[in-house]
Amino acid sequence: MSGPAGTTPHASSRAAVLDVIRAAGTISRVGLVKATGFTGATISTVVRRLIDDGLVLETGRAESTGGKRRVLLQLNQSSRFAVGVHLDHAGLTYVLTNLGGSVVARMSRAGVGTDDPPVVVARIATEVDALIDGAGIDRSRILGLGFVTPGPLDQTGGMPLTPPAMRHWEHFPLDRELGAAVGLPVVLENDATAAALGEHWSGDIGGTATFAALYMGTGIGAGLMINGVTYRGAGGNAGEIGHICVDVEGPECWCGARGCTEQLAGPGAVVGAALADPELVRSAGLTSTGERPRRIADFAAITRAALRGDPRARTLLERSARYLAVAARTLANIMDLEQLVLTGPSLAIAGSIYLPVVQEELDRSFFSRATHSVPVRLSRSAATAPAIGAAALVLQSELVPLREGLRLPDNLGDAEPSGQPAVR
Amino acid sequence: MSGPAGTTPHASSRAAVLDVIRAAGTISRVGLVKATGFTGATISTVVRRLIDDGLVLETGRAESTGGKRRVLLQLNQSSRFAVGVHLDHAGLTYVLTNLGGSVVARMSRAGVGTDDPPVVVARIATEVDALIDGAGIDRSRILGLGFVTPGPLDQTGGMPLTPPAMRHWEHFPLDRELGAAVGLPVVLENDATAAALGEHWSGDIGGTATFAALYMGTGIGAGLMINGVTYRGAGGNAGEIGHICVDVEGPECWCGARGCTEQLAGPGAVVGAALADPELVRSAGLTSTGERPRRIADFAAITRAALRGDPRARTLLERSARYLAVAARTLANIMDLEQLVLTGPSLAIAGSIYLPVVQEELDRSFFSRATHSVPVRLSRSAATAPAIGAAALVLQSELVPLREGLRLPDNLGDAEPSGQPAVR
Structure with a gap:
């Protein structure tokens, strides 16, 4: 068993203090003592070094609460x-x-x-x-x-x-x-884990939320955050919902399994089905050929056709959304999620069609729905x-400090090796 | 953000020290300082109280390493x-x-x-x-x-x-x-979360493993441990793999969804199919009737028939095992598991039939199999x-201390409310 995070003032306490300052916006040294549990002496030392390194600035004083007015600290954003x-x-x-x-x-x-x-x-x-x-x-x-x-x-x-x-x-x-x-x-x-972290840093989600970013780009995946900390699993590849089975009799996938979400719901499946329909190829203006697949461009064209009322395009996208919704329910049932965010380039394009289908599935069939609901929302920065x-x-x-029991990249600090990903 | 676990000597440091002593068997005060990161003074105070309360015993001295021989501590097991x-x-x-x-x-x-x-x-x-x-x-x-x-x-x-x-x-x-x-x-x-904790405490699994206990009793579920800590999810009900979808066109489940693992693979499904086969009813000696379902007894009878070579019984159990294996793969892909343990009353009965099917599925189709395998084993105490x-x-x-970022029952200590389950 390794020691609790931050009980000694190593680089990880520096990281912990920086993270608290980032999350707080501005905070006093006394506030840092309260928030981190470090001693006043530790905070004093760490903060002095952060200021010397130019990472943190002193920025005026807090309102007096009777005693001495406290100096406020904030990140030096452009350092x-x-x-x-x-x-x-x-x-x-x-x-x-x-x-x-x-x-x-x-x-x-x-x-x-x-x-x-x-x-x-x-x-x-x-x-x-x-x-x-x-x-x-x-x-x-x-x-x-x-x-x-x-x-x-x-x-x-x-x-x-x-x-x-x-x-x-x-x-x-x-x-x-x-x-x-x-x-x-x-x-x-x-991509999916990074997308979850991107959502977390964007501030749209509570700092300690247990949520998944359901990601659709060319492929499908999910990034997982448990109480605000990235969850990567034993080998660094948790959240592979593109390759969970939603249909035991489904088609074979490139990953070697059968009935994978990605094979049934991914942009490739939507575009593939659309290209087999000459009328839809014409009406949506699809441009993929055997030699030059233009999946995302054609996926966008199918979405535009659906949004202007083309029933063939709508049918294909809604079928994809239903498979994705079933995978989302599986993910929610296994992780018991607080929230789900739809993100990634393909959902930046077609999210408005997928969102209601996924939300309806979770409202109707999430196993613990009697305990709590799982709100689904579309990322505000799905593409980036x-x-x-x-x-x-x-x-x-x-x-970010190395939090005990979860694997985080902290190799610039003094933490022990902690699995993927590493700074090399 | 709450403070790192154990930076001040509250009840949670008492719990942390006890947990380290339990895991170590015997350990010195110096060993506790190293293992917990607490100061010598904190360890000294906490240990004195644990001895006063009769929870910990002093038990001889460690071999000399040049200096003073160290007093060893151990749990007072029967306290x-x-x-x-x-x-x-x-x-x-x-x-x-x-x-x-x-x-x-x-x-x-x-x-x-x-x-x-x-x-x-x-x-x-x-x-x-x-x-x-x-x-x-x-x-x-x-x-x-x-x-x-x-x-x-x-x-x-x-x-x-x-x-x-x-x-x-x-x-x-x-x-x-x-x-x-x-x-x-x-x-x-x-039941499934408790079974995972039972496996963890049994000592058969590494203390900080990320694993799932795949549980089959009357129903199907999974208990999840992340780096040796129970994972319960946002509402306390993570791991509900009995109600993940393995077949979008599958039968409707009592939970309101369609194609759930439990509906297709559970003992109820096996016994139901067996009761529809008069020859198997006779050969296996099944005793369920419409008014008195004896699912587990009949599931055991079907297993005995399969083990003595009855092909009809074997076919039913292997079909169930294949669905369970697909659910196990989904679980492994989402959590990126290190290990999987088969447990619970029904797998105490039929585990030898299920184990090879689940292992084969993971060997063939676990998404990150190029990175690491997921060994599957049968619990030594599946029924208890x-x-x-x-x-x-x-x-x-x-x-157990409240570890930051994960929800644990610690309501006997000074920890903040931390979700299910609570001691009431």
């Missing part, structure tokens, strides 16, 4: 930055955030298709340079780069199992190559949540 | 006891355990059928008296009673949603009535694990 990169088959999304997690620059670029990993890594390095230069940020103040891909990731810094379109990425030493190319420490994470979460991962490595 | 009661439709199981969780007395009694809750409560009080008297334990040394039923439980101490056979238990104030009748504090828990876990819940309320 440090992080880069977040989200690679999906459909495109690359970049964000640059400050220490508080606010986006100070963003850009989107076309997908990488079947390009070889080294080519993609070189391209990303160039685009990251453009992002940083465009924002006019001094490179020495950038803590690192969070890189987010479809899972699963393994402990060696690569992807041991990939969707067919990314098969050539298997076992590529992504973290090492990318780190060398951009000259920054790299944290890896899967994974990239924001990627940057937040880097900031967390400076900010 | 406190707890009662665990498991109510399943098929029967009542009672255990009495000492402070270390070892069973010192056990008994099994017939199920409660359709008896009214007040009648059942009176009967349990009498049977608990018999258990305690038979063991010759002084009642003042019994910390409380853990009571375990099919879930879900709610925050008001009753069951808001029950299987059809227990419908008359809905909203019965179980904890209050039972507490009054037996004269002990009562902790409530669902829920009752042992029920008693452990009571002991935990004395032993």
